Amino acid sequence: MDTEAKPQERDRSSAPATGSEEGSRFSRIPSRWATSMSWRRTLALGAVCSVGVLLFSNFVVQPFLIPSGSMESTLQVGDRVLVNKLAYRFGSVPQRGDVVVFDGTGSFVRETSPENPVTGLLRGAAASLGFAEPAETDFVKRVVGVGGDRVVCCDKRGRVEVNGRAVDEDYLFAGDVPSRVPFDIVVPDGTLWMMGDHRSNSRDSRDHLGEPGGGMVPVDKVIGRADWFGWPLGRLGSVPDTTAFDAVPAPGSAHG
Structure with missing residues (x-):
């Protein structure tokens, strides 16, 4: 009886060991699967967030990196301003006086040949998030005259006149003359x-007076207000x- 029991005891003792190895092997599979699913969820969430940010930037508010000193001291080189793209979308x-970002194609710069689509997409995405300089066709300036205005420079005191009214431009860079x-x-x-x-x-x-369009920027080229x-x-x-422009009369009612 004892000699028959020993193999049975060995069999019983070896069975759990085999089962344990198989169990540990199978237990590793769900763990790897869970890790893979976790990465997939993270990537999917990141993609959704990125798309959401880009959509928000394209249609609502876009960061704009100031690349030059043309708007000093109001805007400094390296500033990132938030451009309100809804400012002019509902009528x-x-x-006058608004600081706006606009596409200068056809007014400030000539039509350019299209760039590589992939490069353009990457550059546009980076610029729309304020991580890269804007396209060479995008500008930020101040509106000094709107449709119908007569803008003259300069009066006897060196000031710009709009519709016959001199404008005291308190935002000008220190030491600059109006023009x-x-x-x-x-x-x-x-x-x-x-x-x-x-x-x-x-x-x-001013620099495009003798060119087609005379330096005028079409309103529909305005991207938004800074x-x-x-x-x-x-x-x-x-x-x-x-x-500065509060006292400027409407077009056609200029005096003097």
């Missing part, structure tokens, strides 16, 4: 006359408003 139109280039233009309906705040360091509507600072942290807040 509102750009007003060293004389001009006398009437802004066609549906277009805007744009100027930088750092007049001696700004290529704006309403807020997003970076650096020390400049968080609203882009300063101006009251």
Whole structure:
């Protein structure tokens, strides 16, 4: 009886060991599967968030990296302003004094040949998030004249006049004069006359007077209004408003 029991005891003792090895092997499969699923969920969530941010940037608010000093001291090189793309989408139109971002194709720059689609997509995505400089066709300037306005430079005190009223431009870069280039233009309906705040360091509507379009920017080329600072942290807040144009009369009612 004892000799028959020993093999049975060995069989019983060996069975759990085999089962344990198989169990541990199978227990590793769900763990790997769970890790894979966790990565997939993370990637999917990241993709959804990225698409959401890009959609928000394309249609609501877009960060815009300031690449030059043409708008100093209002905007500094390296600032990231938040461009309100809804500002002019519900019947509102750009007003004198607004700081706007616009596509200068056809007004400030000539039509350019299309770039590589993949490169364009990557650059556009980075620019729309404020991580890269904007396209060479995108500009940020201040609206000085709207459709119907007569804009003249300069009066006896060196100030720009709009519809016969001199404008005290308190936002100009310290030491700058309103313009060293004389001009006398009437802004066609549906277009805007744009100027930088750092007049001696700004290529704006004045530089395109003799070109097709005369430096006028079509209203439908405006991307949005620069309403807020997003970076650096020390400049968080609203882009300063101006009251410089409050006393300017409507087009056609100029005096003098």
